Amino acid sequence: MPDTPSLTVLLFARYAELFGAAELRLALPQPATVAGVVEALRILPGGAALPLNPLVAVNARQARSDQPVSAGDELALLPPMAGG
Amino acid sequence: MPDTPSLTVLLFARYAELFGAAELRLALPQPATVAGVVEALRILPGGAALPLNPLVAVNARQARSDQPVSAGDELALLPPMAGG
Amino acid sequence: MAFLTELPLQLDALVAEVAAPECGGIATFLGLVRNHQEGRAVERLEYSAYHPMAEGECATIVAEAMAQWPVRVAVRHRVGTLLIGDAAVAVAAASAHRAAAFEACRYLIEELKRRVPIWKKEFFLDGSVDWVEPR
Amino acid sequence: MAFLTELPLQLDALVAEVAAPECGGIATFLGLVRNHQEGRAVERLEYSAYHPMAEGECATIVAEAMAQWPVRVAVRHRVGTLLIGDAAVAVAAASAHRAAAFEACRYLIEELKRRVPIWKKEFFLDGSVDWVEPR
Numbered sequence: 001m002p003d004t005p006s007l008t009v010l011l012f013a014r015y016a017e018l019f020g021a022a023e024l025r026l027a028l029p030q031p032a033t034v035a036g037v038v039e040a041l042r043i044l045p046g047g048a049a050l051p052l053n054p055l056v057a058v059n060a061r062q063a064r065s066d067q068p069v070s071a072g073d074e075l076a077l078l079p080p081m082a083g084g
Numbered sequence: 085m086p087d088t089p090s091l092t093v094l095l096f097a098r099y100a101e102l103f104g105a106a107e108l109r110l111a112l113p114q115p116a117t118v119a120g121v122v123e124a125l126r127i128l129p130g131g132a133a134l135p136l137n138p139l140v141a142v143n144a145r146q147a148r149s150d151q152p153v154s155a156g157d158e159l160a161l162l163p164p165m166a167g168g
Numbered sequence: 169m170a171f172l173t174e175l176p177l178q179l180d181a182l183v184a185e186v187a188a189p190e191c192g193g194i195a196t197f198l199g200l201v202r203n204h205q206e207g208r209a210v211e212r213l214e215y216s217a218y219h220p221m222a223e224g225e226c227a228t229i230v231a232e233a234m235a236q237w238p239v240r241v242a243v244r245h246r247v248g249t250l251l252i253g254d255a256a257v258a259v260a261a262a263s264a265h266r267a268a269a270f271e272a273c274r275y276l277i278e279e280l281k282r283r284v285p286i287w288k289k290e291f292f293l294d295g296s297v298d299w300v301e302p303r
Numbered sequence: 304m305a306f307l308t309e310l311p312l313q314l315d316a317l318v319a320e321v322a323a324p325e326c327g328g329i330a331t332f333l334g335l336v337r338n339h340q341e342g343r344a345v346e347r348l349e350y351s352a353y354h355p356m357a358e359g360e361c362a363t364i365v366a367e368a369m370a371q372w373p374v375r376v377a378v379r380h381r382v383g384t385l386l387i388g389d390a391a392v393a394v395a396a397a398s399a400h401r402a403a404a405f406e407a408c409r410y411l412i413e414e415l416k417r418r419v420p421i422w423k424k425e426f427f428l429d430g431s432v433d434w435v436e437p438r
Binding site: 178189194197200255 | 314315319322324325327328329330331332333334335336337338339375387388399401404405409412431
């Protein structure tokens with residue numbers, strides 16, 4: 001789909017295992033928000049196990065679920081952080 | 085005074101400078117208590133500048149001013165501690 | 169210097185980085201891989217991170233500490249495979265007085281653990297595997 | 304190992320001393336000679352101690368910390384002449400969890416400074432000399 005506006009979704013840790021991938025390319029969903037992307041992910045294989053409100057970053061900054069997203073954005077789904 | 089019962093007084097830091105010595109030998113005072121030793125020290129040259137109730141250790145353990153002392157004891161006069 | 173590294177952490181290097189003639193105290197914290205987790209024997213951990221966001225969030229936390237206390241600070245987190253006793257995270261905070269050094273050091277490690285996108289997978293001696301999640 | 308030493312303090316050696324497979328965190332504190340004291344430029348410090356009492360009091364403080372927290376600890380204090388940036392005191396506390404390590408480390412340094420018979424004479428760049436006394 002070279003002409004479809006799309007964005008990149010990065011998956012980490014437990015979430016990467018759910019989807020069997022560390023990176024996905026998604027068509028820009030409707031509505032074009034963080035929540036819209038999460039909804040689109042939830043219907044993919046493995047996506048049903050995602051929490052309803054996962055922590056999401058847009059272009060490496062934490063984002064609220066109603067934040068708009070645009071074609072070309074890099075979204076990251078972040079499991080609970082566990083550094084240290 | 086080989087036959088006089090005596091004790092050793094160790095002086096540290098500022099107190100050693102007051103007396104110009106790090107160690108003194110004193111005849112066992114009357115009363116034979118920590119306070120008695122401090123009184124005996126206060127009338128020695130330099131001793132007037134001692135505080136009325138300096139911190140004192142007897143045989144390396146902190147002592148109260150009414151603690152008895154015996155011949156052969158090692159008293160230490162301790163300026164306020166300033167380690168670290 | 170980068171916050172994330174694949175190399176072993178050197179506490180002495182961190183201390184040298186924050187030391188300065190006006191500093192009277194340096195507080196540090198070293199987080200190590202320990203041999204047990206909720207009663208189970210651990211064999212190793214694998215750390216991963218969302219690198220650009222981790223670097224940015226770390227810089228934000230460092231700036232917060234320097235705004236709150238007169239400190240010089242350094243923080244480093246290791247990624248990759250770590251064995252028992254290996255240092256996963258190292259924090260150092262130097263200040264003229266010790267209270268600020270202690271408080272900033274504690275702030276840095278608490279905020280790093282809470283806010284920086286790093287994850288660890290725990291491999292147990294019995295062969296089981298878990299993603300560690302904060303309680 | 305003795306608490307007092309005339310040799311330079313090595314933080315890495317202290318950390319190695321307290322580290323153990325069951326420990327997940329090590330908090331340390333390093334007290335350094337700084338270049339100023341109440342606005343005056345410092346040239347050097349001379350530390351002296353009442354050795355037997357200092358060793359005994361240090362052992363007591365260590366025992367108190369180990370009774371209050373599940374920690375492994377090490378403390379060292381240098382005596383003699385120290386220059387700007389030299390470490391005068393080093394404390395390390397290791398525990399399974401970081402809160403205990405931080406709290407024990409802070410307890411040790413606060414109590415050491417308050418209770419151990421150590422004194423320091425400050426030599427200023429302008430030639431003046433002072434015994435440091437706690438405020």
